[in-house]
Amino acid sequence: MNDKSNKFWTWVLLSVFTPILTGVIIYYLTEGADLNSENPVTEPIQFYFLADTAFIKIDNAKNEIRKLKNLGYNQAGKFWLQDYPNLSNNPYYQVYVAKFSSRTSCIELLKSYIQRNQDAYCALASTNQNVSPDYFGSDSLQRSRNP
Numbered sequence: 001m002n003d004k005s006n007k008f009w010t011w012v013l014l015s016v017f018t019p020i021l022t023g024v025i026i027y028y029l030t031e032g033a034d035l036n037s038e039n040p041v042t043e044p045i046q047f048y049f050l051a052d053t054a055f056i057k058i059d060n061a062k063n064e065i066r067k068l069k070n071l072g073y074n075q076a077g078k079f080w081l082q083d084y085p086n087l088s089n090n091p092y093y094q095v096y097v098a099k100f101s102s103r104t105s106c107i108e109l110l111k112s113y114i115q116r117n118q119d120a121y122c123a124l125a126s127t128n129q130n131v132s133p134d135y136f137g138s139d140s141l142q143r144s145r146n147p
Helices: 003-033 058-070 103-113 138-145
Strands: 046-055 077-080 093-100 121-126
Touching (some): 046 103, 058 093, 093 103, 103 121
Antiparallel strands (some): 046 093, 077 093
């Protein structure tokens, strides 16, 4: 082959394979950076949340989140329970209605949300296993209304 032919085939190969290889490299580099991943890195160390349900399968959790958002609960999301050892060691995705910085704010939403889900509750998720989860559910609401 002559020099012109070599340059042509080099150009063809680079033109065809460079975008493919770039795409493959980008895919593998960003695979773990998905903001909706099972184990997000940006979660705070502790927060209150209004629990809806928990699922073993992530697809079930995502479907429940979609339902909640369609009902207007736009802050609905999920987290992996084992990331917060003060809650449970069970391999579940916890679906929550919303997250809060205070217990009082969580309980305010719980008061109306239990009409949709009697099993809903507020809890404190923490990466510190020694922190109390501070569970507060519909039974706690009943007791506080009827001392």
